[in-house]
Amino acid sequence: MTKASCVSCGGELKFNRNLGFFECKFCGKIHTMNGKDVPLSLAKVDEHMLAHRFDAAEKALAELRALEPDNPLFFLRTILCKFKMTKASTMLSCTKSDNLIRTIMDCPDWEELRSYLPAEDQHFVNDVKQYCRNSLELIELDKRIDLNKGFLATTDTKEKKEKQPEDENGLFSKLKNKLPKTHGADIRSKEEDAARELEADTKRKEELEEIQKDLLGSIKELELTM
Secondary structure (H helix, E strand, O other), X not given: OOOOEOOOOOOEEEEEOOOOEEEEOOOOOXXXXXXXXXXXXXXXXXXXXXXXXXXXXXXXXXXXXXHOOOOHXXXXXXXXXXXXXXXXXXXXXXXXXXXXXXXXXXXXXXXHXXXXXXXXXXXXXXXXXXXXXXXXXXXXXXXXXXXXXXXXHHHOHHHHHHOOOOOOOOHHXXXXXXXXOOOOHHHHHHXXXXXXXXXXXXXXXXXXXXXXXXXXXXXXXXXXXX
């Protein structure tokens, strides 16, 4: 790889993380692109991303990465542009589709990002992937909780007479149709099983939600200091 040189003294250019652009290691001159008085800066990338101009952001990132391809600041934004997001923490907290969560989790770019991070920051990638795994488990827990609540509602004849359970998604009707024609002790046994599973799933959901808060806090913190 050919290193970029300062137009004033020929010194090597290095990205200044505090200032957000490249400068000469020897004379301190700010590097500008194409001879224009515009710093080749991360701030410009973020400006494009915040305005949802992701194509422009990716173009600017390509120029930055040509100078410093192993810079994790640049590479993380390259990943985010693929998903049309401005921050990893925002992407994870607002994504509810299980298919999209799996796509994010399985993206091979996370492992490349890990290779660019210092050892003390590499848990960022682990946190992102664990957050995705937890999100998928929470989706499944919500489905089981809804089904068991529906089952218990349909077997409560008194409640059934007073008020029909809401069934917007057809979950209760589907479950009822799948139930074997049982009575008495069989129904009570199934009710007890459903109640135990509902209690366990509800407790697990509460635990996972607390874990998610901690993971998201860690991800947000590292995004600011990476």
